[in-house]
Amino acid sequence: MVEYTEAAAEIVEAFNEVPASSKLELLLEYANALPALPERYADHPELLERVEECQSPVYLFVEVKNGKANIFLTAPAEAPTTRGFASILQIALDGQSIGTITSFSDQFIQDLKLSELVSPLRIRGMHGMLSRIKRQVQEKSL
Amino acid sequence: MTYELDPNPKFAQYKHPEALVSTEWLTANLGKPGLVVIECDEDILLFETGHIPGAVKLDWHTELNHPITRDYLNGEDMAALLSAKGISRDDTLVIYGDKSNWWATYAFWVIKLFGHTDVRILDGGRAKWIDEGRELTTDSTNRSTTDYPVIARDDKNIRAFKEDVFAHFGKPLIDVRSPEEFSGERTHMPNYPDEGALRGGHIPTAASVPWSRAVEEDQTFKSIEDLTDVYINKAGIGAASDVIAYCRIGERSSHTWFVLKYLLGIEKVRNYDGSWTEWGSAVRVPIVKGSEPGVVPVGF
Numbered sequence: 001m002v003e004y005t006e007a008a009a010e011i012v013e014a015f016n017e018v019p020a021s022s023k024l025e026l027l028l029e030y031a032n033a034l035p036a037l038p039e040r041y042a043d044h045p046e047l048l049e050r051v052e053e054c055q056s057p058v059y060l061f062v063e064v065k066n067g068k069a070n071i072f073l074t075a076p077a078e079a080p081t082t083r084g085f086a087s088i089l090q091i092a093l094d095g096q097s098i099g100t101i102t103s104f105s106d107q108f109i110q111d112l113k114l115s116e117l118v119s120p121l122r123i124r125g126m127h128g129m130l131s132r133i134k135r136q137v138q139e140k141s142l
Numbered sequence: 143m144t145y146e147l148d149p150n151p152k153f154a155q156y157k158h159p160e161a162l163v164s165t166e167w168l169t170a171n172l173g174k175p176g177l178v179v180i181e182c183d184e185d186i187l188l189f190e191t192g193h194i195p196g197a198v199k200l201d202w203h204t205e206l207n208h209p210i211t212r213d214y215l216n217g218e219d220m221a222a223l224l225s226a227k228g229i230s231r232d233d234t235l236v237i238y239g240d241k242s243n244w245w246a247t248y249a250f251w252v253i254k255l256f257g258h259t260d261v262r263i264l265d266g267g268r269a270k271w272i273d274e275g276r277e278l279t280t281d282s283t284n285r286s287t288t289d290y291p292v293i294a295r296d297d298k299n300i301r302a303f304k305e306d307v308f309a310h311f312g313k314p315l316i317d318v319r320s321p322e323e324f325s326g327e328r329t330h331m332p333n334y335p336d337e338g339a340l341r342g343g344h345i346p347t348a349a350s351v352p353w354s355r356a357v358e359e360d361q362t363f364k365s366i367e368d369l370t371d372v373y374i375n376k377a378g379i380g381a382a383s384d385v386i387a388y389c390r391i392g393e394r395s396s397h398t399w400f401v402l403k404y405l406l407g408i409e410k411v412r413n414y415d416g417s418w419t420e421w422g423s424a425v426r427v428p429i430v431k432g433s434e435p436g437v438v439p440v441g442f
Binding site: 027028078081084118 | 185186187188190191203204240
């Protein structure tokens with residue numbers, strides 16, 4: 001059994017509890033919950049890192065302060081699936097410690113069991129987001 | 143034909159005007175019996191964020207593919223799918239979607255494998271409908287189930303397999319991927335993750351015509367003059383009546399297939415859905431690298 005953050009465990013539980021027919025609705029709820037970027041990033045796109053693994057324009061930024069990380073992600077409204085993935089990772093990892101994030105298991109993405117709903121391309125996009133979050137956290141905590 | 147045609151003069155230029163409808167036509171005919179609107183998007187959540195009233199969703203990833211084999215549904219599965227969606231064999235189907243109807247034409251192609259007669263694409267797709275401020279709803283659509291007949295899938299006329307491509311050498315072959323995929327610099331679309339072809343390049347003799355050259359900025363199809371210039375003249379199809387199109391997994395090439403067959407009216411057009419993920423990974427098949435088409439391979 002892989003250890004997750006409490007928030008991540010709740011998300012896995014939510015996706016595993018709902019019937020298959022409601023999984024998309026759940027993903028849409030997450031997509032709608034993705035917070036807008038704070039002004040300091042919204043006005044400075046050059047500070048954001050593009051997630052090249054995603055076919056939609058997804059950008060992220062990580063702030064590390066006092067050993068904890070805040071995660072900012074953005075994705076366009078016409079790409080709700082990608083927004084959903086970004087939102088899930090943001091909820092799972094935001095405010096966590098550096099160690100928790102860098103050792104966070106990629107298994108999380110498999111455990112959401114989304115591969116029946118979305119194509120492998122999409123799932124890889126989510127892996128891309130996660131690995132870039134981890135890398136930024138590592139770089140910024142040095 | 144079970145439904146009146148869209149009299150839009152733009153469509154009259156095309157060989158098969160019956161395969162297209164405009165947003166105006168759809169607005170005027172929405173809700174009439176015998177007309178089923180289908181949304182098929184790349185982003186499988188877009189439908190849930192708002193769709194044309196009464197539209198049913200078709201999910202290209204989970205619904206059209208065989209769950210185990212790399213293939214499409216068989217006749218029984220397709221009959222069950224369309225029956226569950228409330229579609230009858232004699233209904234007029236209007237398909238639209240995101241990304242210049244890329245997935246809409248893919249769904250169109252798959253449905254045509256089963257010979258459904260009256261299938262049309264909404265010119266401009268989802269984006270044009272929204273840009274024009276037309277009505278969207280998040281209400282779910284409930285259509286009574288139907289009894290769609292079991293029709294054997296016809297893989298001969300509009301679908302090509304690897305062996306068919308070998309037999310086709312010498313006739314026009316259109317590679318609709320990006321120039322970088324064509325030359326072999328990359329095996330997947332720019333900004334898309336790698337999806338596993340082992341070699342980069344293209345099928346010998348293929349002309350490079352990225353699929354998006356068939357659409358205008360507002361995502362509608364280009365005029366017949368422009369399409370003729372792009373495909374018949376520049377891509378060298380000329381007077382040929384037998385063309386195969388391919389991409390990475392057969393989706394983008396469905397779009398070009400639709401353009402060649404229904405708008406330009408080329409007699410025999412097949413979509414090679416195995417596409418580069420098969421050709422670029424198969425053992426001992428000839429490949430050309432670089433931006434030139436290359437010559438017909440010998441000894442194969």
